Amino acid sequence: MAHTLPNLAYAHNALEPFIDTMTMEIHHGRHHKAYVDNLNKALEGQAALASKSIEQLLREINQAPDSIRQALINNGGGHANHTMFWELMAPGAGGEPTGPLADDIKATFTDFASFKAQVNDAGMKRFGSGWSWLVLADNKLKIVSTANQESPYMTGQAPILGVDVWEHAYYLKYQNKRADYLNAWWSVVNWKVVAQRHAMALAGKL
Numbered sequence: 111m112a113h114t115l116p117n118l119a120y121a122h123n124a125l126e127p128f129i130d131t132m133t134m135e136i137h138h139g140r141h142h143k144a145y146v147d148n149l150n151k152a153l154e155g156q157a158a159l160a161s162k163s164i165e166q167l168l169r170e171i172n173q174a175p176d177s178i179r180q181a182l183i184n185n186g187g188g189h190a191n192h193t194m195f196w197e198l199m200a201p202g203a204g205g206e207p208t209g210p211l212a213d214d215i216k217a218t219f220t221d222f223a224s225f226k227a228q229v230n231d232a233g234m235k236r237f238g239s240g241w242s243w244l245v246l247a248d249n250k251l252k253i254v255s256t257a258n259q260e261s262p263y264m265t266g267q268a269p270i271l272g273v274d275v276w277e278h279a280y281y282l283k284y285q286n287k288r289a290d291y292l293n294a295w296w297s298v299v300n301w302k303v304v305a306q307r308h309a310m311a312l313a314g315k316l
């Protein structure tokens with residue numbers, strides 16, 4: 111079963127002015143598409159892996175054949191990370207979470223502002239390309255960062271929220287100002303989806 115590029119649930123210009131239209135077009139239509147195409151190429155002739163979901167492929171990355179493992183990390187990670195990233199954003203979103211997710215954030219990071227600052231900090235400290243994440247690890251919330259397209263699934267963590275800090279995610283509008291992009295990004299976070307991922311992770315279903 112070939113992996114496919116998911117459609118966006120909103121128009122390319124829907125996240126303006128926080129994420130610009132051209133960045134969305136190129137990021138989704140070219141970068142993410144390339145990850146999907148190269149993932150499918152890497153999986154050609156790998157019958158045993160054909161039926162596995164992208165999350166399963168990443169969780170079992172250590173069992174992948176040596177010859178394609180790095181291609182799966184780069185492109186499979188790229189596919190999973192971006193699929194989640196599009197779903198985590200929505201027009202007219204932002205604000206703060208409510209319910210169990212908000213309670214868990216408060217219990218773990220003192221308050222929402224500290225949580226946000228720590229996610230931004232992990233994104234700022236990621237040298238070069240990568241991601242800053244809120245994950246569930248050993249049933250606890252944790253902020254981590256990964257390099258390139260490495261996925262938290264690869265180390266048994268469940269990604270609940272993630273922000274792409276590759277330059278392709280922000281350079282057209284923000285140039286070298288990653289901090290400005292990170293601050294603006296919170297205005298498009300769809301907390302409904304993040305709360306669903308939190309609940310699924312706690313139930314062991316993510």
Ligand SMILES: [Fe+2]
Binds near residue numbers: 137141192274276279
């Ligand atoms: Fe990206």
